[in-house]
Amino acid sequence: MTPFTLYVRAASAIGPLPYFPTTATRNKTQFPKSIFHNLNLKLPALTRNGSKSRLFMTLSSTPSSTMESIEPPMPELEADGLEEERFDWYSQWYPVMPVCDLDKRVPHGKKVLGLDLVVWWDKNENEWKVFDDTCPHRLAPLSEGRIDQWGRLQCVYHGWCFNGNGDCKIIPQAPLDGPPVHTLKKACVAVYPSVVQHDIVWVWPNADPQYKDIITKKKPPYIPELDDPSFSRPMGNRDLPFGSVR
Numbered sequence: 001m002t003p004f005t006l007y008v009r010a011a012s013a014i015g016p017l018p019y020f021p022t023t024a025t026r027n028k029t030q031f032p033k034s035i036f037h038n039l040n041l042k043l044p045a046l047t048r049n050g051s052k053s054r055l056f057m058t059l060s061s062t063p064s065s066t067m068e069s070i071e072p073p074m075p076e077l078e079a080d081g082l083e084e085e086r087f088d089w090y091s092q093w094y095p096v097m098p099v100c101d102l103d104k105r106v107p108h109g110k111k112v113l114g115l116d117l118v119v120w121w122d123k124n125e126n127e128w129k130v131f132d133d134t135c136p137h138r139l140a141p142l143s144e145g146r147i148d149q150w151g152r153l154q155c156v157y158h159g160w161c162f163n164g165n166g167d168c169k170i171i172p173q174a175p176l177d178g179p180p181v182h183t184l185k186k187a188c189v190a191v192y193p194s195v196v197q198h199d200i201v202w203v204w205p206n207a208d209p210q211y212k213d214i215i216t217k218k219k220p221p222y223i224p225e226l227d228d229p230s231f232s233r234p235m236g237n238r239d240l241p242f243g244s245v246r
Contacts, residue, residue, distance in 0.1 A: 089113060089205075093220035096130065096194075096201045098235035107153060109133050109143030113205050117192065118143040122164035123151040129164050130203045132190035136160075136168075142189070153189075166191040195219075198226040199235070 094112050096119055102108060104121035111117065116133040118141070131153065133143050140157035148154045152161040152169055159172045160182075168187040181187065193204040193214050202220040204211055225231050 091204075091206065093195075093202045093204055093218070095220075096203050097237065099128075099196060099199045099201060100235055101237065102128070102201070105147065107143045107145060107147065109141060112203060115205055116141070117203065118153070119194075119201060120147060120153050123147075125164045127164075128194060128196060128201050129153075130192040130194040130201070131162070131166060132192070132207065134189075136187055136189060160187070162189050198223065198233075 090113065096110050096112060096117065097108065102119060102121070104123070107118045107120040109116065109118055118131045118133040120129055120131070121127075122129045131142060133141050135142055135145075135155040135157060137155065137160055138157050140155055142153055142155055142162075145154050145156040148161060150161075152163055154161045159170075160168055161170045163169050166189040168182040168184075168189075171182045171187070174181050190207040192207050193211055195202050195215050197220050204214050226233055
């Protein structure tokens with residue numbers, strides 16, 4: 001049995017034999033038809049799971065911006081937790097200087113968190129004070145002034161004098177029989193809460209009156225070893241002309 005005979009039998013089992021035009025009747029626009037053109041194959045319907053296909057096409061065709069907009073919002077509990085974790089830099093105690101490096105006879109200018117401060121010894125209250133290093137008159141640095149014979153901080157520019165509470169006690173240029181302008185609130189200096197702990201002057205960098213007694217609610221970090229006489233604790237500090245060291 002030749003291969004052609006097998007081919008004819010196989011084609012007969014499938015359906016009628018295809019028509020092959022002769023070379024004489026075939027033109028350039030005629031092509032032989034496939035032997036499978038009369039086959040009636042029953043293929044499974046492609047739309048059987050049409051709903052799933054449509055859902056997939058809908059999701060895949062959705063813009064990314066729309067997909068992001070339908071994301072559920074962050075729960076309120078998590079948002080509140082993030083708010084509580086925020087660190088308030090101006091609601092903490094910061095060391096200013098060791099007491100051993102301070103001279104009670106003169107004021108000392110320091111900078112903490114970008115704030116210009118003046119540290120000076122108030123002999124009337126027998127404690128260190130931390131003021132804003134700015135005279136309310138002409139904004140001259142109080143750290144360039146002096147401590148007068150009555151233990152008041154005196155500005156070097158026009159001689160305004162301030163007590164340990166930041167109140168102006170005297171204005172040399174004001175007439176004696178005139179209004180007491182030195183008692184005005186604008187003539188006062190901002191006072192920062194301060195305390196000495198471990199022989200270090202600490203400051204609370206917020207002069208708002210509500211923090212006047214903050215030491216009763218929150219104290220500076222305490223290290224017991226620094227108060228132990230069996231430990232030696234050499235002090236030292238150095239001012240750098242940069243805001244940070246890399």
